[in-house]
Amino acid sequence: MTSRFGLVGMPAVAVVLVCGVLGIQLAHGGGRFEPLHPADPCVARTVTSQAEGIDALTERLVLLGLDGAACRLGISREAFTLELAQPGPRTDEEVDALRAGLLDAVRRMEDDGTLPPISALVDEALDNSDLNGFLKAAIKALPDSVIDAALKTDDVLTRAIDGLDLRSILENLDDQQDLDRQMNAAVEQAVKDALVDRLKGLLP
Structure with missing residues (x-):
């Protein structure tokens, strides 16, 4: 006691x-x-990922894209992502800023040499596609040098971003984690679709 x-x-x-x-x-x-101040989204920062392949590429693309969008809007990345995570329709300004931010991220990764060659993404994209086995095997048989000479990663990413329906993606979010999850999934699928579409054009 x-x-x-x-x-x-x-x-x-x-x-x-x-x-x-x-x-x-x-x-x-x-x-x-x-008091802690949010990082300036206009200042370039190093973004790493624990993932690999297309997942790692799109994760970095989304993070840098959000930075670029926040910079264009003159707010912090934290404030921008919190705003996007709120339910309801998005403004044209938000959608346009995010698309421009994603495109800026592609150019930045191209400039700093962090974009992988397109041949490094081929197998993963094909394995997740609905192409028949014959086409998959034919594309995989192409030498990496032929694929990399014909297709550029920045071009594939740009096509994927241009085709994204960002407004629909952003209108049905529950929270900030959902924003990251939905954006990563949408960008990743768009990259795979754009890549497979371009790869089919390499076959005779």
């Missing part, structure tokens, strides 16, 4: 511990409160 002395002494011990923590914080400059 806890003694009466122990119960009485506990608040005093707590006060001593809190004072000790505050003293350490003050000694290291913790007495100055500076």
Whole structure:
């Protein structure tokens, strides 16, 4: 059983511990409160992904695209994504800014050399397509050099983004996680469809 002395002494011990923590914080400059500021979406940042292949590519594309859209609108990326996550129709300005942001992201990744060659995406795109086995095998038999000479990743991505119905994607969201999930899924599928469509044109 806890003694009466122990119960009485506990608040005093707590006060001593809190004072000790505050003293350490003050000694290291913790007495100055500076609110955190959202990152400037107009400043280029490094975006990485734990995923691989087309999923990793589209994840980076969406994150950079949201930055670009927020920059165009003059707000933080956090404020923009929170706004998009609200239910209801999207404005023309929001839709246009997001599409432009995604296209800007393609150009940025092309400039910094982070776009993979199109041949690195072929197998994944074909495996998720509804092409018959004969066509899939014929395309996979093409040398990587032939595919990369005929198709450019930035061109495939641009076609995919131009074909996205962003307004529909953005009108049925539940929260910010749903925004990321829906955008990634839509962009990924659009990239696969655009890639497969272009690959079919390489066959005689």
